[in-house]
Amino acid sequence: MAFSLTPTPTSLLPHPNLTRRSLLLLATTTTTSLSLPPAPTLSATTATTRRQPPNPTITDRIFMDFSLCPNYFLPNRTLGDNLSTLCSDSTPLGRVILGLYGNLLPVTVSNFKSMCLASNSTASTYKNTLVHKIFPGRYFLAGRQGRPDKGEVRPPHDLARNTETVDSKAFSLTHSRPGVVSLSLSENDDDEDIKLDPGYRNVEFLITTGPGPCPDLDNKNIVFGTVLEGLDVVTAIASIPTYQPSERIRQFNDLAEFFGDERAQNARAIWNRPLTTVYISDCGELKVTQPPLSPSLP
Template sequence: MLACTGPAALLAPEAQSLGRRTQAWQQQRRSRCARRIICQAQTNDNSPAAPASRRAALSLLAAAPAAAALAAAAPLPAAAAEAAAEVDTTVTHRLFLDVGVCPEAVRTDRRLGDKTPFCGDPAPLGRIVVDLYGKAAPGSVATLVAAAQAGAYASTSITKVLPGRFLLLGTQGPKRSGLVQAPPGLPESNPDLLSSAAFRLPHRRPGTVSLNLSENEDDDFFRFDPKYRNLSLLITTGPGPVPSLDGENIVIGQVSEGLEVVTAITQVPTFTPNDNARAFNQFAKFIGDERAEKTARKWGRPLQAVVITNCGLL
């Protein structure tokens, strides 16, 4: 953790001698690390009774440029705001997601061969309606529309909930686990992935919906398939922006109805590691331990099943 947020003087002399490209990459990695930690650090106990390691970490975070920038909540730079203003956000489709919640994450009475992992009658939370920007991200919206029309998201679960940041849905996997199975007939390619214009819109408002690239949790088994199409969606929860997602994901729409449902989802209890586990994981990730990413995937898992009971186009 200290390596993630410490000043450049703490880096090894060999790292200081690297080229500009490597130094920029290291700075970006430290900044991302600081942004991910600062939200929880602001709510941690910083009293004299707190562990010395936590107080030291918080003092470094307070001095880190990334933490200061996040605390200031600066508006979009003029150039970025101008680029976003040029994007055509005409609404071409309206997607609905009906959401319910079960009292437990999985059914305890499931029998061998039963492909229904959730309770039979989820308590309804409400409907989320998303206005899709078919002109700003035509390839991504076309893929999403085809998947929604085929019912790919129905009877699947929201796999991660991070209050104050975002929630995830559309992770691909077996239906018996409540994951999405890509239907046949999806577009053969998504040209948005190769277009810089598709990444212009920021994640500034609660309810911003984007094609999830940076936080995608699809297994490599699916990603390496030549017919793989990304169906993972990310919805920001608010109340503030999530600048760490800007330029990393393709914004495809905005929640126009049902923000209260998004807020209700954030109230569902989730698996949350303690501070020591987070610190060790951040250090392991910084040194390149592949187990860190696998462990972090479990964070934010709802302890009750949040189910998309139905989906489609209005």
């Protein structure tokens, strides 16, 4: 009986962290490589040029005002209360101006702008929604889809489905520094019931806070912008204390998840939640006028 001594390629071995999106991208890449004829040999200069990362151009500017709300977790809330009513005496943190790469990721940028410019009466806006998780020294998350009365986002029904989430080219930029704006896919909406909703849209986003890069977010989330102004506000948000479970609680949670206990996922929903309510108090687009022409010489 003959045995093959050819080693199995490492890239084909199963990996515990593979997601459905990773498998889809892998299948697309493999199918394409098998169906196309061998590529012609490229010169070293051409190969180097093709390996260079894309050069994103800022096409749009969005502002977001962040505030602290002292009353959101008070026990005397009524059913009609929401962020706009509970946080009328909030403390402003400051304004963050974001530059978006509309030429590189048109669908992602268009959807993000729609969520910033939508009418507040439809609840389809980032305005008056929570920063729901902060990972100290790394990034914070905002725009979780769910119930507006809980400070979450309800995307409009006509928001386009983001086909860029399964396009490998969309993952070319990295989370290499503080102030990177990214569409959150790896952490996006822990509740599976939300994800399986036909009206589900990818609207949750993250902003890296530094001080260092976040390479573990690369190839899992779509970088579509950068912080142009207000990095001090981002740093202030990152410094807000969060709920951190003890190591013993984490171990019990892992054990419960291993045995299929659904309560483990519910318990993790409050991990890294800020202990002081921070939210997006306003957002919109900044129109930048064209610079004046230089005077003509006689």
